[in-house]
Structure formats: structure tokens, C-alpha cells
Amino acid sequence: KAGVTQTPRYLIKTRGQQVTLSCSPISGHRSVSWYQQTPGQGLQFLFEYFSETQRNKGNFPGRFSGRQFSNSRSEMNVSTLELGDSALYLCASSLNRGLNEQYFGPGTRLTVT
Amino acid sequence: AQTVTQSQPEMSVQEAETVTLSCTYDTSESDYYLFWYKQPPSRQMILVIRQEAYKQQNATENRFSVNFQKAAKSFSLKISDSQLGDAAMYFCAYRSTTSGTYKYIFGTGTRLKVLA
Numbered sequence: 001k002a003g004v005t006q007t008p009r010y011l012i013k014t015r016g017q018q019v020t021l022s023c024s025p026i027s028g029h030r031s032v033s034w035y036q037q038t039p040g041q042g043l044q045f046l047f048e049y050f051s052e053t054q055r056n057k058g059n060f061p062g063r064f065s066g067r068q069f070s071n072s073r074s075e076m077n078v079s080t081l082e083l084g085d086s087a088l089y090l091c092a093s094s095l096n097r098g099l100n101e102q103y104f105g106p107g108t109r110l111t112v113t
Numbered sequence: 114a115q116t117v118t119q120s121q122p123e124m125s126v127q128e129a130e131t132v133t134l135s136c137t138y139d140t141s142e143s144d145y146y147l148f149w150y151k152q153p154p155s156r157q158m159i160l161v162i163r164q165e166a167y168k169q170q171n172a173t174e175n176r177f178s179v180n181f182q183k184a185a186k187s188f189s190l191k192i193s194d195s196q197l198g199d200a201a202m203y204f205c206a207y208r209s210t211t212s213g214t215y216k217y218i219f220g221t222g223t224r225l226k227v228l229a
Binding site: 003033035041042043044045048056058088090092101102103104105106107 | 156204
């Protein structure tokens with residue numbers, strides 16, 4: 001099976017712009033979670049989607065949003081980008097919610113200038 | 114709220130030697146999962162080992178083993194016979210088993226350097 005894929009791998013945006021990141025989970029996986037990784041804060045949970053519904057949300061402002069499609073693919077959107085949004089954004093998928101192991105994608109490196 | 118603390122930002126180990134990475138956590142729950150994830154320089158995060166809180170026996174995966182001390186809320190990772198390929202960031206993570214709150218909480222990571 002193919003692993004979790006994320007596109008694009010690298011992205012450079014200007015402050016004030018918006019960005020959309022995409023995540024394709026492992027085939028058959030229905031749960032997708034998003035994380036922001038920065039050197040100072042480590043990995044911070046953004047949100048989790050399951051069956052096209054957001055099930056959990058981390059402590060991020062409303063500028064961060066996401067969605068999941070019927071094929072379990074997920075997108076996250078960040079509006080009005082700030083310099084502090086520069087980070088590696090990781091997507092992880094699991095078979096179902098709960099006790100299943102998460103498999104991570106390679107991440108999207110977002111740089112905001 | 115649960116927290117995970119990794120107090121060692123960086124560790125070094127000689128090839129073939131043993132190293133232990135520390136992790137402590139705070140929770141009021143009695144049932145949960147603990148994980149160690151490895152993130153090599155290529156950035157793909159992979160699961161190293163997992164421990165169910167209700168199991169007293171420490172988990173082992175080949176050269177990787179944990180020392181799980183539930184009362185002390187400690188979850189350390191021991192890597193035996195260290196190899197150059199073990200060099201990576203290691204993250205300790207906690208996951209609640211309470212329905213509806215399955216999100217992971219990660220520590221800030223420990224960078225492991227393996228010296229030849």
C-alpha cells in the first residue's frame with residue numbers, strides 16, 4: 001500500500017496570503033489528523049477528521065481550518081498567513097478512530113515571508 | 114489537561130552502546146496509550162514502540178524497549194546496540210482512550226546523535 005502523501009512538499013507564501021495543503025491517507029484509512037511542527041513548540045495537534053466530520057480540534061485560531069472528503073482525503077487551509085505560521089505541517093492517518101496506530105506523511109514545509 | 118515532557122533536548126551515544134531517553138507525563142486518567150516515535154532527518158515520522166497503560170509488562174521491539182513506571186508517570190526508551198541509523202529526533206506521545214478525545218499529545222523531542 002502507498003503511504004500517506006502530502007502535497008505540496010514545500011511552499012513559500014507571503015504574509016497575508018492564504019494556503020491550502022493536501023493529504024491523501026493510506027487506502028482504507030478513514031481518520032486523518034493534522035499537526036504543526038516547529039522547533040520551539042514541537043508537534044502541536046491541529047485537528048482530526050473522521051467520516052468527513054471534524055472530531056477534535058487543537059488550540060489554534062480560526063484562521064486554521066480543514067475538511068475531509070468522501071474518499072478520506074483531507075485539506076487544511078490557513079488564511080491571512082502570519083510569519084509565525086512557518087512550520088512543517090504533518091498529516092497522519094489511521095484506520096479508524098481510537099486505538100489504531102497513526103501513520104505520518106512526509107509533511108509540507110511552509111515558509112511565510 | 115495532559116502534558117508530556119522530554120527534558121533532554123539532545124543526547125549522544127557511541128555506536129553499539131546503549132542509551133536511554135526520558136519522558137514524563139501528567140494525566141488524571143487511568144487508561145491511556147504511550148508511544149515513542151522516531152523522525153529521521155528525512156522527516157517521515159515512524160512508530161518505534163507503544164505501551165498500553167493497563168499492561169504492567171514493558172513493551173519491547175527488537176533493540177528498543179521501554180521502562181514504564183505508571184505511578185511515577187515515567188516512560189523512558191532504551192535503545193540497545195545503537196546503530197548509525199538510529200540517529201533521529203525521538204518524540205514521546207500520549208493518547209487518551211477516552212471516547213471522543215483520541216488526539217495525541219507530543220513531547221518536544223530529543224535529538225539523538227550516534228557517534229561512529
